Amino acid sequence: MTQQTLDHAAAAPAVASGKLSLGRSRVRAAWIFLAPMLLVLLLVAGWPLARTIYFGFTDADLSDIANYEFIGFANYLEYDDGEWYGLLVDPDWWNAVRNTLVFAFISVSLETALGLIIALALNASFPGRSILRAAVLIPWAIPTVVSAKMWGWMLHDQFGVLNDMLMGLGILSQPVAWTADPQLAMAAVIMVDVWKTTPFMALLILAGLQMLPSDCYEAARVDGVHPVKVFFRITLPLIRPAIMVAVIFRLLDALRIFDLIYVLTSNSTDTMSMSVYARQQLVDFQAVGYGSAASTLLFMVIAVLTVVYIVGGKVNLGEGNR
């Protein structure tokens, strides 16, 4: 009996070394399949990010990017000769942060509300629904630069169709410079963004609506629940996870907004977002070090806001919580 046990114990390692156990070979296969993707990600996302963070601690200049010195946190904050310098005390930077937050908050709120309404309408069954569902997506399908340019023309103070229409209707007495007027520029940018990305929101929420169990609604009819209450007490709580995920997608997008604002209003301080500010420093002022610091800070702001949102909103980004 003892001899048998010993023999068995001696044989076991031999078997194991000859053939990997199933679990370990699966793990190895997983790494082999993942490796190319990880490598590509490292090259196209990891490396530029690391470079940007690194440049943020230097005084590199675009005209001669090979020669730079390491200057620590001076791009962010530096005390020199009785005065503070750096990004963290730059009023233009904070203006850009404020603009970005205002833009992101208002546009995402409007898109969520409108997207929800459109999704509810598209979820009802009526003839021609599938065509309408496709048609709604058109603004989302147009490249941002193209639609921004298009809206730029429509909003033009002299030749724009919007002024022409509003004056024809007698609502305006004289043309308005939509994108140049400091009071209106941000509103114009938000309006175009809402026009463009509401379909995306509507589509994501529609997907959530179609997952809803229809029998609950019949139970509600038997319970005699008013349709408005059905919406607020049943539909809304049930699609909340879908809405939260849709909002986070849009929020991440809106916080790094660049193309739309840059094409519509270029470097105007009234609408300058964090990305536009970073580009201006980096390209127009050739300050690669300072611009990189701004980009890094932008990355941090988005990261912090995302974490706050996910934790605060209890968003479940994994499987749906059914």
Place this chain on the structure above:
Amino acid sequence: MAEVVLKGIRKSFGDIETIHGVDLTIADREFVVFVGPSGCGKSTLLRLIAGLEEITAGEMTIDGQMVNELPPAQRGIAMVFQSYALYPHMTVYDNMAFGLKLAKASKETIEERVRRAAGILQIDHLLERKPKEMSGGQRQRVAIGRAIVRDPKVFLFDEPLSNLDAALRVQTRIELAKLHEDMAATMVYVTHDQVEAMTLADKIVVLNAGNVEQIGSPLELYHHPENLFVAGFIGSPKMNFVKGSIAAVDQNAIEVALPGEVRTRIAVRPDGARNGDEVTLGVRPEHLIAGGADSQLVGRVDVVEQLGDSNLAYVSLPNGATVVVRSEGDARVREGDQMPAGLDPSQCHLFDADGAAFPRVIQ
């Protein structure tokens, strides 16, 4: 008095009519079961009573009140769905209280009614759980509890047990029967399972392709099916059918000639029967006598199913038809044997060429 009366009820979806004029009276406190194969319209009929579908033609009254135009909530009904239809984001308590809360019932009333329903169904300990944290059987209890809380005149059940496993189904079936007794309410129950129908119903409505085939008590349907469809649908394993022809007709019986030179005399009222007419003899597996009898069918045993308490022998007759014979569990029947299946004329049914039964004469 919560009597439900259907008069000439029809339902069309677009151009397709699925319920072809149903007349039915469900008495107060009666347990009525709609049974039939998939697509026979039994669920549609229940949904018409619930008000979840609009009635195309005909009249329906519940408790004397015309309900054709009334929304579900005002019909005094409560419905238990096959998929339970619980609100996934609410606790059991809230699921049961939801309707009352929105109807602005007082907190005490809600509390009292929910506790009482939970007590009846023994789900007191689950009140703070969410649907996804419960088993199928528990969810079904909650769904029934939600119906009880509404204190309806009529309970409607749409295949409530079909998502449960076999053991739980039997247990819940017994509890439903008890619930019916305790609640003293009218209940309408839809199922495709004829065992549920037989065990629960005071009255069974057999539906087929949107028509009522027969209405009657379980034993009435078992002993006196009015046509081939009901005869084949009620009973398990299903009734054997053997083609034959009428050899002789007298006042209270018909003599039938069956394949293999077999003749048997069946006590039925021979309404309009004539010599030579094609007929179908129906006899249930449990009524065939395994050892043979005066008149008997003989064939070769193809398959034997041993159920423990009984054996089912599938016997193929010389003319190619198969009959099933139920015999005692310890009877020795082997595949390949020649087996006589004796006919007891008092347990036979006879159907004419159109499938309508000749009424049996009870001796």
